[in-house]
Amino acid sequence: MVPDQRMTPDRRSFATFSVVWICETLSILGSALTGFALGVWAYKTTGSVTAYALIALATVAPSVLFSPAAGSLVDRWDRRKAMIFGDLGAGVGTLVLAVLFWAGAADLLPVCLVLAVCSLFGTIQSLAFTASTRLLVPERHLGRANGMAHLGPSAARILAPLLAGVMVETVGIHVIILVDVATLVMAVTTLLFVRIPNPAREAPLGAGWQQILRDARQGLDYVLHRHGLLAMLGMFTVVNLCVGMVQTLLPPLVLSFASAVELGRVLSVTGLGMLGGGLVMVAWGARGARLVTAILSLLAVQGSLLLLGGVRPSIPLVATAAFVYVFCTPIISSCSLTLWQRKVPAVLQGRVFALNRMVSMSAMPVAYMAAGPLADGLFEPWLAPGGVLAGSVGAVIGVGPGRGIGLLFVLLGLVLVCTAAVAFGFPPLRRLETDIPDADVETSAAVDPRPENVPGVAS
Numbered sequence: 001m002v003p004d005q006r007m008t009p010d011r012r013s014f015a016t017f018s019v020v021w022i023c024e025t026l027s028i029l030g031s032a033l034t035g036f037a038l039g040v041w042a043y044k045t046t047g048s049v050t051a052y053a054l055i056a057l058a059t060v061a062p063s064v065l066f067s068p069a070a071g072s073l074v075d076r077w078d079r080r081k082a083m084i085f086g087d088l089g090a091g092v093g094t095l096v097l098a099v100l101f102w103a104g105a106a107d108l109l110p111v112c113l114v115l116a117v118c119s120l121f122g123t124i125q126s127l128a129f130t131a132s133t134r135l136l137v138p139e140r141h142l143g144r145a146n147g148m149a150h151l152g153p154s155a156a157r158i159l160a161p162l163l164a165g166v167m168v169e170t171v172g173i174h175v176i177i178l179v180d181v182a183t184l185v186m187a188v189t190t191l192l193f194v195r196i197p198n199p200a201r202e203a204p205l206g207a208g209w210q211q212i213l214r215d216a217r218q219g220l221d222y223v224l225h226r227h228g229l230l231a232m233l234g235m236f237t238v239v240n241l242c243v244g245m246v247q248t249l250l251p252p253l254v255l256s257f258a259s260a261v262e263l264g265r266v267l268s269v270t271g272l273g274m275l276g277g278g279l280v281m282v283a284w285g286a287r288g289a290r291l292v293t294a295i296l297s298l299l300a301v302q303g304s305l306l307l308l309g310g311v312r313p314s315i316p317l318v319a320t321a322a323f324v325y326v327f328c329t330p331i332i333s334s335c336s337l338t339l340w341q342r343k344v345p346a347v348l349q350g351r352v353f354a355l356n357r358m359v360s361m362s363a364m365p366v367a368y369m370a371a372g373p374l375a376d377g378l379f380e381p382w383l384a385p386g387g388v389l390a391g392s393v394g395a396v397i398g399v400g401p402g403r404g405i406g407l408l409f410v411l412l413g414l415v416l417v418c419t420a421a422v423a424f425g426f427p428p429l430r431r432l433e434t435d436i437p438d439a440d441v442e443t444s445a446a447v448d449p450r451p452e453n454v455p456g457v458a459s
Contacts, residue, residue, distance in 0.1 A: 016194050017136040023190040025152035030183030032160035037176045058112040062119040064361050070123045071354025072215035079132045080196040086125025091184035093118035101174040131349035134341040135197045142338045147281025150330035199346040219351030228432030235423050236360045242412045244367025249405050256402025257313035269319045273326035281334045291335040296420045298328040303416030310409030345439040379404030
């Protein structure tokens with residue numbers, strides 16, 4: 001569907017964004033189906049939790065490491081072609097996975113390698129899509145557009161486990177992978193028939209890695225000279241460290257006092273919470289709001305809920321805390337992304353967003369690796385019967401299996417609350433919206449990234 005040319009320019013641009021968003025959402029669902037099915041396959045084939053974790057790591061680590069190069073490419077290429085290139089590369093990689101399974105040649109190492117390649121192409125597509133939002137959507141609708149962007153992962157989080165669980169048992173993993181390929185083909189086909197504007201750009205990519213490093217440095221310099229953005233980047237690195245540990249430890253926490261069926265219900269509730277938060281963001285659009293205040297307030301709410309969820313081994317308590325916690329997530333993320341899109345010139349957004357992704361997402365693998373040893377080696381023994389904290393902290397939150405993880409949740413909640421408080425007490429972050437004027441969408445990148453040398457941007 002091509003937007004009607006009789007529409008006003010603003011409505012036509014938003015319609016173009018909506019068309020691309022629908023197809024990219026279907027692509028996200030297809031990828032989520034494949035990811036879930038591959039996780040099940042890895043665990044059933046090897047019986048190893050480590051194998052399951054490697055599948056997740058193969059999809060995250062390459063994105064973190066490749067982000068600077070991807071950001072440089074996105075800023076120098078045509079944005080629409082960059083999205084097509086990313087989707088095509090991911091589609092070819094996914095097709096290779098299907099061939100491996102059809103031929104009976106699938107093994108953990110080649111599957112992880114192909115997933116890593118798909119992750120690289122997916123990074124290009126994701127950065128190009130995010131950097132194009134500001135060019136397609138009028139500023140007053142950025143919050144709504146970013147809320148829509150979070151609905152795709154939310155819907156996938158709910159639907160993928162249900163659909164993939166049935167499909168694995170009925171049609172097989174190779175068919176699931178082909179469905180993923182079909183959604184990517186649909187996304188590419190759609191992009192062939194829409195127009196996505198580009199900002200004024202520098203010359204095409206030149207001297208290989210040296211140029212990429214210079215581009216990455218320019219994105220870094222832009223953030224370093226704006227202390228509010230730098231503080232926000234650091235804040236979300238801490239937040240993502242907490243989020244990664246919560247994601248890893250929530251299932252063991254619930255299973256320490258409840259059944260797998262009840263765990264499934266809790267996870268379904270979290271998916272509904274994320275979907276609800278995304279819908280609220282789409283309806284609200286952050287119009288007339290002080291976005292920094294909203295972000296910090298909701299982070300404090302999330303921290304309080306983590307603290308509450310770790311105090312007692314109760315399904316209603318944990319499910320309620322998880323629902324509200326996850327409900328806040330798309331609102332926080334959308335407000336944050338809207339700020340970055342407003343404050344960073346469109347031509348620099350690939351590089352700056354790549355830096356944002358690399359730094360903030362690097363906390364996730366650290367959290368995945370640290371959560372298990374912290375829980376098993378320290379916190380659980382401390383709150384076991386007779387443990388060093390059994391007579392003190394244990395008198396408040398209880399002792400036995402899962403109580404150490406509960407204490408870790410309490411501490412993570414305190415970290416989030418303190419992070420929000422410290423951030424609010426840091427003037428450059430608190431006043432970010434007023435101290436850094438909105439960037440001109442058409443600002444050229446062929447300038448020094450210091451505030452005084454970027455047209456339309458001040459420190």
